[in-house]
Amino acid sequence: MGHMQHMDGGWITPVLSYVMAVVGAALGLRCTVRALAARGRAKRNWLLTASAAIGAGIWTMHFVAMLGFTVDGTAIRYDIPLTLLSLAVAIVVVGAGVFIAGYGGSRVRSVLLGGLGTGLGVAAMHYIGMAAVELNGSLAYDPRLVAASVVIAVVAASAALWAALAVRGPVIAAGAALVMGLAVSSMHYTGMAAVSVSVRTSTAPLAGASAPAFILPLAVVLGSFLFLTCAFVALSPTARERAESEAAARPLHEVELPAT
Template identity: 55%
Template sequence: MQGTIDAFSHGAVTPLAAYIMACLGGALGLRCVVRSVFNDQSWRPGWLALGATSIGCGIWTMHFIAMIGFRVEETQIRYDVGLTVLSLAVAITVVGIGVFAVGYRGVDRRTLGIAGTVTGIGVAAMHYLGMAAMHLNGTIRYDTFTVALSVLIAIVAATSALWAAVSIHGFLPSLGASLIMGLAVSGMHYTGMAAVSVHLHTAPSDMWTGQSPASLLLPMLIGPVVFLVLAGVVVMFDPLLLGDVEADRSGRRLRAMPRQSSRTAPGAESLFQPPPPAARHAEDRQRSRAQHVQKW
């Protein structure tokens, strides 16, 4: 018997909240990588680690916020705590591999291709590991083609994000890149969910033990969300990143200003140009007479 799947049981609330968290993690991660690459005064390993953790937490939080809206009408869903925590560690680790690779080696084709592939496969592994943590009175099956498509989307999204991390260093371009990154990661998640089907067991089973989504996921989401908020505070008040924002704004203002004419306004020449020779001779004669009168 096939189960009736509803991935949007709370309407647009969970997809929108999941997208916002993916964008937030991506934005913070990109700004941290920018801070490490384009500022010589930065402690590169620390900022790269902060960026990788921000992106990983954003992806993981996006996944499980979206999963709060997932249900199978004929059975309850529970989650295994160990696999859920392990999926968070996998997300941070694989993103860290890609971020450190491009942070130290740049975005040449080979490095970007390898790092993007490893990171994308890792993000997909986090997704399906999180799905493996889900227990219900049935068997979860996947459509092979749709799963492959979701992995491909993850690789493209990861490669694009790593390229943007070291190639885009203005505030507004980074913001736009994070919005696109959030859309790609959310698209990968819901593509993977489209591959899911549930074959229900005819009799109740004692094998699907665990905690309910609300009792497990909501408390576990508090930690990553608090971390992202604190990371946002660090990024917002970092003086070098603030300087980068101001430089971006100043550059835009300068590009918007019309080109000034090299000709000086009428009447202004007398303020900057030396007097003509005749005037200088007259001043010299007057000065000599004054000195002569003062002498006698």
């Protein structure tokens, strides 16, 4: 059995990964709320942005947390195609959940199906990401903790979607994002607690890329995307604000300038 560290860099990796999960959740939920007030192409674009935000947020959370994952007696590398697949799965499966929530007829069905889809997306992303881990040895999983991690992911996603669909206001939205971020992090560390490693001594070089060479740059790019999109969404007017500003501007065009 290899001794594992999940927080090798101290508290920086869990805290930073939690922040990334919260930013992705906040942006995704905000876009979902915007989508409900929109129609046609605008609605679809808001839902696509929400999917990308939540998917990128949970992926970045997972791999930033993985920067603190070390095992005594072996280096750790990441299989590049599987790592990228985990990102694609996160966005596509979360997207399915978000679109069900956005286009669903009843709120209950939207939350149940959307939460199930989104939660399974989080879990699938996590375990595909774990399959991308290359080390001298083998990983084994405790099935009870794996099941618990999937349940946490589904319940959390459902709760966050319910909050996004049922309530309005920045305080509630911030609270939902904090809860969803906490849930995604809890799911991650529950999933990591399920892992045990049997290390084999080997001098053979490992396939794949090291975390600093591959995971870190990709996480920085996705993190930048999330923060920039957050700023854009925060600054772009809502449908109601746009209608109000148009109504306010209309009389100005109709006022006749006094003759000089």
